[in-house]
Amino acid sequence: MTNIDLGRPLQGDVVELILDDHRRFETLLRDLRDSSQDRDAVRRAFATLHVAHAEAEEKYVYPKLRTKGAVGAHEAEHGEEEHAEGNEALLAVLELKGTDTQAFDDAVEELAKVVNHHLTEEELTILNPAREEVGPQVRAELGEQFATERNHQIDADCGTLTNVRKIVAAARKDGLLDDDEDDD
Structure with missing residues (x-):
């Protein structure tokens, strides 16, 4: 566990909750680049x-947006692939012993590249359609499901090296990580 505040929303518009996390990712990436930080x-x-x-989005948000016709199968699957790529880049950062090496800086640079790409694409191709195609009631229900699952995952200490290794291995097995093959 960590003493860095990750937020503990219990409800809200799912689009706003996801955007709040996206801003947190950007702050954490900035802090990862800052050698004066822990x-x-x-x-x-x-x-x-x-x-x-990622787990909360894949369990609730993507499937609901698909059933509501806000996003197609391709967008949802692409989002899952990008989560897998993010987890793979994250694993490289977690596996390094020290945080004051060139290898760490290089791994953080790759993580930032992958995650920032995903944030931008998700905001354009998934969150915009969610705003336009899904009513406030459904977005609120989805927000509560997203927040509950997200908090459950945090309480389960989902970010351990062991768990991230397991998630990346499962993504490889499921074909979500096609070694640098970009199908866009």
């Missing part, structure tokens, strides 16, 4: 938030 604590916090956020 980078080990920051990477643990980032890992916890990344896994919790």
Whole structure:
């Protein structure tokens, strides 16, 4: 666990909750680049938030947006692939012993590249349609489900090295990580 505040929303518009997490990711990435920060604590916090956020989106948000016709199968699957790529880049950061090496800086740079790409794409191709196609009642119900699952994952300490390894291995097995093959 970490003492960095990851937020504990209990409800809200799912779009706003996801955007709040996106801003947290950006702050944590900035802190990971800052050598005056406790980078080990920051990477643990980032890992916890990344896994919790992705799991909650994949369990509730993407399927509901698909059934509501806000996003198609391709967008949802692409989001899952990008979560897997983020977890893979995260794993590289978590596996490094020290946080004051060139290898750490390089791994953080790759993580930032993958995650920032996903945040931008998700905001454009998933959150905009969710705003336009899904009513406030459904977004509120989805927000509560997202927040509950996210908090459950955080309480379960989902960002451990062991768990991230397991998630990446499962993503490989499921074909979500096609070694640098970009199908866009």
